[in-house]
Amino acid sequence: MNYLSEEGRSPSRSKIIKAVVLVVLLCVFWIVQPFTYENIDAGNVGIKINLYGSDRGVDNITIVTGRVWYNTWTTKIVEFPTFTQSVDYEPFVVTTKDAAEFQVDPKLNYHINSAMVPQIYRQYRKSLSEIEQQFMRNTIYDAYRIVANSFTSDSVMSNREKFEDKIQIILSKNLGKDGFIYDQLTSAISPPASLRQMIDEKNASIQARLKAENQAKQAIAEATVSKAKAEGEAAALLVRARAEAEANRLKQQSLTPLIIQQQMLEKWDGKLPQYGTIPQFFKNIQ
Structure with a gap:
């Protein structure tokens, strides 16, 4: 059992x-x-690369979007973002025509032409971050170097807009031909210490001159006000004097014989004289 x-x-x-x-x-x-999938999000472009077979390599690249299934043993998916990228580069130094050294701290905004993603991968065979720090940084440096060599140190500071416009033209051309669309470049340009000191001294001199001019204008304005005030007071005194003189003149003209007699009567004490005639009386009273 x-x-x-x-x-x-x-x-x-x-x-x-x-x-x-x-x-x-x-x-x-x-x-x-080996089978898996990759999600190509919106704002990105993926490229599918065959690693084996008669059509292997970068010559056979297909642009893909959405969810993509592939064999990791025979296929590779590389994803590139096509939305705007912002790269803040480490500062570097360029030299002007008169051998002055300027420090440049650039920040680039750009995006990728989605139709040229296969060409970008064929040409560089690197990730986007590697391309940014190698090819694109060298392109930016060369643009600044070439333009700086055509300017003197003074003209760089006095023609900043023209200086940066030339750099933007070069970058738009050199980046665009490889599929990188230039959007904006922000650059902080710092002159050498000696030139910065000269600029500061010049600005201080200009400020002092403007201050002196303003003080002189203020003194002239105050003197003008004082003069106008004095002239006004003198004119007022003259007007009052003329008014008083005119009043006295009119007062003298108003003393008619009748008024004189009235004043004489006001002075009489009421006693008749003991001598002379009435006319003589009035004459004596006067």
């Missing part, structure tokens, strides 16, 4: 072992299997 029981259990144990082995094999296959 025990022997039969062992025989009856053997087929079940064998099935369990086979199932376990199958599961292990499936797990191993799932781990090592």
Whole structure:
């Protein structure tokens, strides 16, 4: 009976072992299997590269979007963003025509022409970050170097807009031909210490001159106000004097004989004289 029981259990144990082995094999296959997928998000472009076969290599590149299934053993997916990128580069030094050294701290905004993504990969075969720090940085440096060599140190500071316009023209041309669309370049240009000191001294001199001119204008204005005020007061005094003189003249003209007699009567004490005639009386009163 025990022997039969062992025989009856053997087929079940064998099935369990086979199932376990199958599961292990499936797990191993799932781990090592080459098939996977890549999600190409909006604002990005992917390129599918065949690694084997008669059409292998970068000569057979297909632009793909969305979810892409591929065999990692035979195929490679490289993704490039096509939305605006901003790169802040480390400062570098360029030399002007008169051997002055300017430090430049550029920041570039650009985006990729999606139709030229295969060409970009064929030409550089690097990631976008590597392209930014190698080819694009060298292009920016060369643009500044070429333009700076055509300017003197003074003209760089006094013609900043013209200086940067020339750099933008060169960058737009050299980056655009390889599929990188120039958007904006922000550059902080710092002159050498000696030139900066000269500029500061010049600005201080200009500020002092403007201050002196303003003070002189203010003094002239205050003097003009004082003069106008004095002239006004003098004119007012003259007007008052003329008015008083005119009043006195009119007062003198108003003293008629009748008024004089009235004043004489006001001076009389009421006693008749003991001598002379009435006319003589009035004459004496006067």
